[in-house]
Amino acid sequence: MTVLDTPAWRPRADAAPLLPDQEPYRLLGTPAAAELDPGLLRALYGQLVRGRRYNRQATALTKQGRLAVYPSSTGQEACEIAAALALGPRDWLFPSYRDTLAVVARGVDPVEALTLLRGDWHTGYDPRVHRVAPLSTPLSTQLPHAVGLAHAARLSGDAVAALAMVGDGGTSEGDFHEALNFAAVWHAPVVFLVQNNGFAISVPLAKQTAAPTFAHKAVGYGMPGRLVDGNDAPAVHRVLTDAMNRARDGGGPTLVEAVTYRIDAHTNADDATRYRDDDEVAAWRAHDPIELLEREMTARGLLDDDGRQRAADEAETLAADLRERMHADPALDPMELFAHVYAEQTPQLREQAAQLRAELAAEAEADRAQVAEPRS
Amino acid sequence: MTTATTAQGRPEAPARRSATMAQALNQALRDALAADPAVHVMGEDVGTLGGVFRVTDGLAKDFGEDRCTDTPLAEAGILGAAVGMAMYGLRPVVEMQFDAFAYPAFEQLVSHVARMRNRTRGALPLPITVRIPYGGGIGGVEHHSDSSEAYYAHTPGLHVLTPATVEDAYGMLRAAIASDDPVIFLEPKRLYWSKADWSPQEPAAVPPIGRAVVRRTGRTATLVTYGPSLPVCLEAAEAAREEGWDLGVVDLRSLVPFDEETAAAAVRATGRAVVVHESAGFAGMGAEIAARLTERCFHHLEAPVLRVTGFDIPYPPPMLERHHLPGVDRILDAVGRLQWED
Numbered sequence: 071m072t073v074l075d076t077p078a079w080r081p082r083a084d085a086a087p088l089l090p091d092q093e094p095y096r097l098l099g100t101p102a103a104a105e106l107d108p109g110l111l112r113a114l115y116g117q118l119v120r121g122r123r124y125n126r127q128a129t130a131l132t133k134q135g136r137l138a139v140y141p142s143s144t145g146q147e148a149c150e151i152a153a154a155l156a157l158g159p160r161d162w163l164f165p166s167y168r169d170t171l172a173v174v175a176r177g178v179d180p181v182e183a184l185t186l187l188r189g190d191w192h193t194g195y196d197p198r199v200h201r202v203a204p205l206s207t208p209l210s211t212q213l214p215h216a217v218g219l220a221h222a223a224r225l226s227g228d229a230v231a232a233l234a235m236v237g238d239g240g241t242s243e244g245d246f247h248e249a250l251n252f253a254a255v256w257h258a259p260v261v262f263l264v265q266n267n268g269f270a271i272s273v274p275l276a277k278q279t280a281a282p283t284f285a286h287k288a289v290g291y292g293m294p295g296r297l298v299d300g301n302d303a304p305a306v307h308r309v310l311t312d313a314m315n316r317a318r319d320g321g322g323p324t325l326v327e328a329v330t331y332r333i334d335a336h337t338n339a340d341d342a343t344r345y346r347d348d349d350e351v352a353a354w355r356a357h358d359p360i361e362l363l364e365r366e367m368t369a370r371g372l373l374d375d376d377g378r379q380r381a382a383d384e385a386e387t388l389a390a391d392l393r394e395r396m397h398a399d400p401a402l403d404p405m406e407l408f409a410h411v412y413a414e415q416t417p418q419l420r421e422q423a424a425q426l427r428a429e430l431a432a433e434a435e436a437d438r439a440q441v442a443e444p445r446s
Numbered sequence: 447m448t449t450a451t452t453a454q455g456r457p458e459a460p461a462r463r464s465a466t467m468a469q470a471l472n473q474a475l476r477d478a479l480a481a482d483p484a485v486h487v488m489g490e491d492v493g494t495l496g497g498v499f500r501v502t503d504g505l506a507k508d509f510g511e512d513r514c515t516d517t518p519l520a521e522a523g524i525l526g527a528a529v530g531m532a533m534y535g536l537r538p539v540v541e542m543q544f545d546a547f548a549y550p551a552f553e554q555l556v557s558h559v560a561r562m563r564n565r566t567r568g569a570l571p572l573p574i575t576v577r578i579p580y581g582g583g584i585g586g587v588e589h590h591s592d593s594s595e596a597y598y599a600h601t602p603g604l605h606v607l608t609p610a611t612v613e614d615a616y617g618m619l620r621a622a623i624a625s626d627d628p629v630i631f632l633e634p635k636r637l638y639w640s641k642a643d644w645s646p647q648e649p650a651a652v653p654p655i656g657r658a659v660v661r662r663t664g665r666t667a668t669l670v671t672y673g674p675s676l677p678v679c680l681e682a683a684e685a686a687r688e689e690g691w692d693l694g695v696v697d698l699r700s701l702v703p704f705d706e707e708t709a710a711a712a713v714r715a716t717g718r719a720v721v722v723h724e725s726a727g728f729a730g731m732g733a734e735i736a737a738r739l740t741e742r743c744f745h746h747l748e749a750p751v752l753r754v755t756g757f758d759i760p761y762p763p764p765m766l767e768r769h770h771l772p773g774v775d776r777i778l779d780a781v782g783r784l785q786w787e788d
Contacts, residue, residue: 192565203533204565208557214526215558221527222534225486225512232530244550248523255518410564411602413571413626416656416703 083292090285090295094329097305098362106304108372110155114303115367116381117151118360121171123385125334127392128170128184132338136396138189141168145333148303148359149265151175153233156310158318162201164216164234168265169205172235176200180388181395190400209240213249213262220253220260220317231259231317233310239270241284250325254291259317261310262325265300267332272345288325300328301359330359404430462645467615468638471501471577473646474619475539479509482537485623487514489524489541489577498543499579499638521551525576529558532572539623545580546589552597559628560603575622575629580608581674581724583636583771585764591635592761593725595673598630599701599734605655606701608632610676612642614699617652625655634674658705660712664694667718667781670709670735672698675722675772682777691781701731709735710742717748718784724771727755749785 073079097103125144131137143150146168154175157163165173173183177200185194186205193204206212216234223230240246241264253260264284268275281287288295298309306328313324331354335342342351367373408415408423415423465473478485487505489497493516496503505514517524521542528538542548555576563571582591599606605627609615615633622629653659661676662683669679676697683693696712698705713719719739721732732753739751754772762770 191567192561193567196569197533197566198569204562208553211526211553211557214523214554215530215533217523218527218530218532219534220530222531222536225536226534245522245526245553248518248520249526251518251520252523252527406567410566410568412563412605417706418704
C-alpha cells in the first residue's frame with residue numbers, strides 16, 4: 071500500500087464520458103432528420119445560400135481593389151451559420167479572421183464586418199452591440215478572451231456563454247492550450263468550435279497534429295469533446311446549441327470539432343493548386359453543405375424551385391447591396407489615428423497630432439493652389 | 447467606520463506608521479478591492495500564499511477566492527483571460543510573478559491589451575493593471591532580475607509606471623487600477639522592503655500618472671532616473687557634495703506618458719544631465735530620454751547628456767550582479783565626464 075493507493079491520489083474525472091464518438095455526428099440523411107424543425111431548416115438554408123453568395127462577392131471585391139484581402143469560408147458555411155444561430159441574445163461570439171459569415175449572420179452590418187479587410191480601420195463594428203468580439207488575426211489569441219469573458223459572466227451571476235471559433239492550425243498555438251485549460255479549471259461557460267477544414271494555409275492536417283481527432287484533445291483538459299459533420303448544418307447547430315445550453319446552465323466548457331473543408335484557397339492571394347489535388351476538392355464538393363440541406367428539405371417537401379429561387383434572390387440582393395456600398399470610398403479621417411490610443415492623449419501624441427494636422431493643412435493648401443492655377 | 451475630527455472640524459490625519467513598499471502595495475490592492483466590486487486580483491500564487499513577495503497577503507481570505515484568484519500557471523492565459531474579463535466590465539489586476547516570467551504574455555499584451563481601445567475606436571477600453579516585480583539586486587538566479595521596461599514603453603497603447611517610494615507605491619497603484627487604460631506597473635523588487643513612515647490616506651494626493659517629481663533640486667547637474675535606481679541616485683547626489691557638486695534628481699515615476707516638461711526644466715536649470723537606469727543601455731529608455739532632453743534643452747546644455755545603465759549583457763548571475771548594476775561610483779564618474787571647466 072502506497073500513498074497512490076489511497077484517496078490522496080485518484081483521477082480527477084472519469085475520462086470515458088468526455089470522449090467523443092468515433093464518427094462525426096450527423097442528422098441529414100439519417101432518420102432523425104425527419105424530426106428537424108422546418109423553421110430551423112429554412113433559416114439555416116436561407117443563411118447558407120446568402121453566406122456562399124457573400125463569400126463570392128467579397129472575393130470579387132478583392133479583384134476590384136475594394137478589399138485588401140478576403141479569406142473565404144466557402145464550403146464551411148454550415149459551421150459559420152450554425153455557430154451564429156446557436157447563440158442566445160446575451161451570448162458572445164469570438165471569431166477568427168475567416169469567420170466573417172458568422173459575424174454577419176449574428177447581425178453585424180455586412181459592410182462593417184469587412185472594415186478590417188477593406189483596411190479603413192481595424193474593426194468596423196461596436197463589439198458591444200451584437201456581442202461580437204473583433205475578428206482576431208493572431209491565431210487562437212481570442213480564445214483566452216472568450217474564457218475570461220465567460221468567467222466574468224459567471225462571477226456576475228449572468229446566464230451568458232461565449233462561443234469561440236478557431237481553425238485546425240490554430241489548435242497548435244499555445245493560447246489554444248491555455249484557453250482550454252483555464253476554461254476547464256474555472257468551469258467557464260464557453261464553447262470552443264474547431265473548424266477542421268483540412269489545411270492551415272498549405273499545411274495539411276497530418277503535419278499539424280497526431281491527435282486521434284481534435285475533439286479528443288478535450289479529454290486531457292477535463293471537458294467533453296464532440297465530433298460533428300461540419301457540412302451538416304442542423305447537426306452543427308444541434309451540437310453547438312446543446313453545448314451552449316450546457317455552458318449557460320453551469321455545466322462547464324465543451325470542445326467541438328466540426329469536420330469540414332476549405333473549398334477556396336486560403337485567401338484570394340493564395341494558390342491552392344500548389345498543395346492539394348483537384349480530386350480531393352471534388353470529393354468534398356460532393357459533400358456540399360448547401361446541397362446536403364437542399365436534399366433533405368426537398369425530400370420533406372420544405373423546398374421547391376420557387377423556394378430555391380427566393381433564397382437565391384435574397385442572396386443576390388445582399389450581394390448587390392454589398393457591391394454598391396463597398397464601391398463607395400470609405401470616409402477617412404487621418405486625425406482619428408490619434409483619437410483612440412489612450413483615454414487621454416500623452417503630450418507626445420498631442421505634438422504628433424499637431425504635426426499631422428499641419429501636414430494635412432499644407433496638403434489641402436497645395437491642392438487648392440493647384441485648382442486655382444491649373445497647368446496649361 | 448467613524449472618522450475622528452479635530453477641534454477645528456477637519457478630519458484628523460490617520461497615524462503615520464512605518465510600512466514597507468510591499469505593505470503599501472498590499473494596502474492599495476485591499477482598498478481598491480473594497481472600493482470597487484469590479485476589481486479582481488489574479489495571478490500565480492496570489493491567493494492562499496499571498497504572492498511570492500506577499501504583496502497580495504490576506505486578500506483571498508478577506509475578499510474571497512473569486513476576487514483574488516490563484517490561476518493556472520500560464521501567463522498568456524492569465525492576461526488573455528483578463529482581456530475577456532475587462533471586456534465584460536471587470537477591472538482585472540494581474541500579477542506576473544517575476545519580470546522574465548511575463549514574456550509568455552507578450553503577444554497578448556502587444557497584440558490585444560495595447561490595441562483593443564484603438565482597434566474598436568474606443569468601444570472596448572481595457573482597464574487592466576499588470577503588476578510586474580522587476581529589476582535585480584536581490585540575488586536572484588537567472589530569469590528573476592530582468593528590467594523589461596523598454597519593451598513595454600515601446601508599445602503604443604500601454605501606460606508604464608514604476609514607483610520608487612512607499613507613498614508612490616500606494617498612490618500610483620490606486621491610480622493605475624482606476625485608469626481606463628492598460629497599465630504596466632513595474633514594482634522594483636529590491637525596494638519591496640524599503641520603509642517609510644506613512645499612512646495610506648495621505649498618498650491619495652500623490653501626483654497623477656504622467657507626472658515626474660523632482661526629488662532633489664541641484665545647481666550643477668541633474669540625474670534623471672526611475673524605479674530601483676532612485677535611491678542609488680539620491681545616494682550619489684549626497685556623495686557628490688564631497689566633490690563640490692550639487693546634483694538634482696528627477697524621479698520620472700511614469701515612463702509612459704513621459705513628463706518631458708518636468709525633466710527638461712530640471713535639466714535646463716543645471717545644463718548637465720545623466721540618465722540612470724539598470725536595464726541595458728542599447729536602445730533602452732535612457733536613449734529615448736537623452737534624445738528628448740537633447741532636443742528640448744540643446745541651447746541650455748553644457749555637455750552631452752550621458753547615460754549610466756546596466757551593460758548590454760544578459761542579466762548576470764547573482765554573484766556578479768553588483769558589477770552590472772549602476773552604482774554611486776559609476777554615476778559620479780559620469781558626472782565627472784560632463785565637461786567641467788577647471
